[in-house]
Amino acid sequence: MPEHLPLVIITHTLPEEWLAKLKGQCRLVSGPPDADHLAPELEKYLPEAKGFFTLLTIPVSEELLRKAPKLKVVSNMAVGYDNVDVGACTQRCIPVGNTPGVLTEGTADLTIALLLAAARKLPQAGQDARQGRWKTWSPTGWLGTDLNGATLGIIGMGKIGAAVARRAHVFGLRLVYTDTNPKPEIEKAFGATKLPLETLLRESDFVSLHVPLTPETHHLIDAEALQSMKKTAILINAARGPVVESQALFHALSEGWIAAAALDVTDPEPLPIDHPLYALENCLIVPHIGSATRYTRQRMAELACDNLLAGLRGERLPNCVNTEVYQ
Numbered sequence: 001m002p003e004h005l006p007l008v009i010i011t012h013t014l015p016e017e018w019l020a021k022l023k024g025q026c027r028l029v030s031g032p033p034d035a036d037h038l039a040p041e042l043e044k045y046l047p048e049a050k051g052f053f054t055l056l057t058i059p060v061s062e063e064l065l066r067k068a069p070k071l072k073v074v075s076n077m078a079v080g081y082d083n084v085d086v087g088a089c090t091q092r093c094i095p096v097g098n099t100p101g102v103l104t105e106g107t108a109d110l111t112i113a114l115l116l117a118a119a120r121k122l123p124q125a126g127q128d129a130r131q132g133r134w135k136t137w138s139p140t141g142w143l144g145t146d147l148n149g150a151t152l153g154i155i156g157m158g159k160i161g162a163a164v165a166r167r168a169h170v171f172g173l174r175l176v177y178t179d180t181n182p183k184p185e186i187e188k189a190f191g192a193t194k195l196p197l198e199t200l201l202r203e204s205d206f207v208s209l210h211v212p213l214t215p216e217t218h219h220l221i222d223a224e225a226l227q228s229m230k231k232t233a234i235l236i237n238a239a240r241g242p243v244v245e246s247q248a249l250f251h252a253l254s255e256g257w258i259a260a261a262a263l264d265v266t267d268p269e270p271l272p273i274d275h276p277l278y279a280l281e282n283c284l285i286v287p288h289i290g291s292a293t294r295y296t297r298q299r300m301a302e303l304a305c306d307n308l309l310a311g312l313r314g315e316r317l318p319n320c321v322n323t324e325v326y327q
C-alpha cells in the first residue's frame with residue numbers, strides 16, 4: 001500500500017463492497033468483525049492515523065484522541081454518536097461524522113415490528129406453538145391489544161419518530177408526541193398532537209422512544225414515569241438503552257405497573273445473559289438490530305466512507321455533528 005496515502009483505522013472488519021469508495025484513497029488497518037473495544041493490535045497505529053472509522057460500540061474518548069495527534073476525522077457508522085466525546089473532538093478541531101437518514105426507514109420498520117410483536121404476544125405465542133401448548137383454537141388464549149383506535153405516544157419526533165408516525169397512522173393509531181420543537185407538518189399529515197411528557201405517558205397505550213442519548217434524556221423513563229403510565233401500556237425502545245432506567249423497568253414489568261416492553265436497546269449492551277429482564281415473559285429483547293437490513297447497513301457504511309474521505313481531504317463532512325469546527 002503506497003506510503004503517501006493517509007492511514008485510516010477501521011475498528012471492525014466490514015464487507016469489502018461496503019468500503020469500495022475507500023479503495024486507493026487510504027491505507028486501511030482493520031479490527032475484528034465483532035469488536036466491542038479497540039483491538040489492542042490497532043493501538044500502535046493511533047500515533048500515525050489520520051482517519052478513524054468506528055461503530056457505536058467503541059468509545060472515542062479523550063484518552064484515545066490524545067494517542068492520535070494526527071487525526072483529521074472521526075467517522076461513526078451510526079446516527080447516534082453518544083459513544084464519541086464530541087466536545088474533545090471539537091477542542092482538537094476534529095470533525096465527527098454520523099449517518100442520518102439512511103437508517104430511518106429500517107429503524108421505523110423494526111419499531112413497528114416490536115410494537116406489533118408485543119401487542120400480539122408473538123414471542124409467547126410462537127414459543128407455545130413450538131412447545132406443544134397449542135391444544136385447540138383457544139377463545140381466551142394469547143389475547144393481545146388492538147392498534148386501531150389506541151394511542152401511540154412518540155417521544156422524540158425527529159426523522160425516525162416521524163417515520164414511525166407515518167406507519168402508525170396507517171394502523172389507525174391516534175398519535176401524540178413530545179419534542180423540543182412543534183412539528184406542524186406531522187400534526188397536519190397524521191393528526192398528531194404535541195403534549196407535555198407527563199400527559200403523553202398518562203394517555204398512551206403504546207409509548208415509543210426516539211430521542212438521542214444525552215444528559216437530558218438519560219433515565220428519562222424512570223420509576224416515576226413508568227408508574228404514571230397505564231397498567232395496560234406497552235413501552236418500545238429502539239433509541240438508546242440508558243434512556244430507560246433498567247432496574248425501574250424490571251419493577252414495572254414484574255409488578256404490573258405496565259403490561260409489556262419491547263426493547264431493541266438495553267442498558268448495558270449487550271444485556272448479560274443472567275439479567276433479570278430476560279426472565280420476564282412480558283419483555284421482548286432483541287440485540288440492537290434497528291438498522292440491520294442489508295441495504296441499510298451498506299448505505300450507512302457508504303455514508304461513513306463519504307464523511308471519512310471528506311475529512312481526510314480537509315473538506316466539510318456531508319454529515320457533521322460538530323459543525324463548530326468549521327467556524
Ligand code: GLV
Nearest residue numbers: 077078079080291
Ligand atoms: C444505531 O443505533 C445508530 O445510532 O445508528
